[in-house]
Amino acid sequence: MEATTETDIRLPALGTGRLFAAAGPGRAAHEAAYGARRDDWTREALLTELEASGLAGRGGAGFPAWRKLSSISGRRPVVIANGAEGEPVSRKDAALLRRAPHLVLDGLLDAGEALGASQLFVYAPADALAAVAEAVAERRDARRVRLVEAPRTFISGEATAVVSALEGGPALPRDTTVRLSTSGYRGQPTLLHNIETLAQLALVARYGSAWFRSTGTREDPGTRLVSLAGDVPADAVLEVPGGATVREILQAGGVDAASTAAVLVGGFHGAWVPAGGFDRPMTAAGLARYGGRPGAGVLLAVAKGRCGLTAAAPIARYLADSSAQQCGPCMFGLPAMAAVVERIAAGERTPWLASEAERLAGLVTGRGACRHPDGAAGFVRSTLSVFRDEVHAHLGGACVQGWQR
């Protein structure tokens, strides 16, 4: 492979970058920006390059991409590009599928060829899938890629829910004790990656690990997409260098960090980071103090003067309403927890409500068939911790927004 230097494509910087380097979503623009795809990857060669790159998953857990790929063994493996993007304020995966569908397909094909995959899928909501269908029609090497529509629900992108949907069942989590890497789609070994992870994998495969690491930091190499929302001038999808601080990302989105009280990082299963943490990098290590991590790449801003607790209550309710009510914690625990948060937000002067919310968060944690209750409990704990002054004020009958009960 001929090495491609950074000057061959647009340099990544805050707000611009590698993943959106093509002038349009079509094949010609894609190849003009990135050149031809290398199609001779072996499993070992791709694993070596991925491990050296340090690429971590961009969908939630941040698992090393090489480790996930190396866990696939057995006959007739399957590779799935997951673009379900159930996070309500996340826009990055849809933006990537619409603007760079060929890059996602490249990554899917690279992984599929390295594994000798028997089937390849792209799973995404209908509007984003339309762009992928056009891209598939433009190339011969992607004809075996199957496109499957993902319903617009919070949990439709959970790994076992994805497999269930691809098999024709409901897009709901199922037995999460069985590893997809050994028994996923129709019992076959299954590699499931977020679509941004696959697009990044395509870049590693094209340009190599050293190039990938030429931006970002040693701990967080490359770039990542961030969906910026909330109290911002305009919702935006930004491509930022790894290791960028929360403040840098806010500024890249035109947000005055000095006027921002806190941001929810990672998504609705994420954690709040108060203004005092804005100079920390948006990485798991950087945000560990707050229990945060990049997750699905969401930054939801709450402006100063707006009550974070009041902003959090509808999210707790949304999470309670988002399960399929298959397990006890989701049937009873999450609605009860959301109701307590709503009572605090409404200014009910009942002193034990905060400890009751903590108690319910503890009760649901680790009790579901999937990690949805854990994520919801983590969000509520973070709300009670970061907005403790607001909680205290509400329980005393007042709010930063000015009302008094």
Ligand code: SF4
């Ligand atoms: S824990 Fe909740 S979201 Fe997960 S499978 Fe059970 S009911 Fe569904």
